[in-house]
Amino acid sequence: MKNRFKLLALDMDGTLLTSEQTISPDTSRWIQKAKDQGVHVCLSTGRSFGSAWPYGDELGLTTPLITVNGSEVWRAPHDLYQRSLMDPALISDMHDIAVKEDCWYWAYSVDRVYNKDSWIGGIMDMEWLKFGFHTEDDDARHRILMKLQDMGGLEITNSSPHNLEVNPQGINKAAGIRTVCGLLGLEMSEVIAVGDSMNDLAAIEAAGLGVAMGNAQQVVRESADFVTASNDEDGIAEVIRKFIF
Structure with missing residues (x-):
């Protein structure tokens, strides 16, 4: 069966990263499998590029990424596409x-x-x-x-x-993911967005599949299409196994 999801947009803190601020070996392995299947993996974070990128580098990502809750969208690592400044x-x-x-x-x-x-x-x-x-x-x-x-x-x-x-106003991870979809020639229906906090809510609601982590805030869990395991229990690996494979 051809996989309908082409973009995996991942929040970092509380989602991709464990409580120890690391990417677990199992989660890393399943992300590589998703990439091998042709799925774009995009970090979508409130962090700055400098704080986020070491993890993207660790995963070998070459895809666009979203930083500062969508205030910056990068066409590729170190290649800024769009920046929204605050008064x-x-x-x-x-x-x-x-x-x-x-x-x-x-x-x-x-x-x-x-x-x-x-x-x-x-x-x-x-x-x-x-x-x-x-x-x-x-x-x-x-x-x-x-x-x-x-x-x-x-x-x-x-x-x-x-x-x-x-x-x-209007700058959030959902808007950032829409911009990334434009860069990659994808639709929002082809996106899995995963997160745990209110800054993930717009993306979870707008994506084809919105996933809340098991450790997510209550309102985020209630708004998601699926609730996966927590960030310390390889919740992202579970999402990839269930919806990409």
Whole structure:
């Protein structure tokens, strides 16, 4: 039987990577088998290219990849196709919110990641991609969310239950995967998207097959077509065995 799925879009943290931040031998082996079958394997992550690529290199990937929750789409490793920048004024406003709430925060510029311990002046002169907040205080996180929603023009997700990740409106992993499909001549119906957090939700809902990891947040599991094993139990290997072979 000809396989209907041609693209496997994989989130990294909590999905491809174990809790130890490694790719297990079994998952790696099944990814290679999928590649041998002609399936494109695409990393789709909130990480920057520099933080994501060592794992892509480990897997021998030559396909497009999606970084910073879709703010960057790479035609191939080191070959940038598209980049969506965030208005520095929004970064400045979010920084003010983070300081007022006294929470951990970080922001991705084109060149590097800044955080609470390494923040700099000159926000308006830099090229920004994403801003993030982290707090285990549910009330504080809710207040931050309300302020962000009032600002408008933002795509608000998370990569863990305790954080909020903010990209320009309309920039998410689903949009990134659509762009990759355009580059590869594929349809969204030919995509398997796998993830565990709110920043994977749009992709899981838009793909031909949306898969949540066993360790995924509840709303992500409820929205998926299939729930696989956890990231520490080779959930991706299970997906490849079940839907590609």
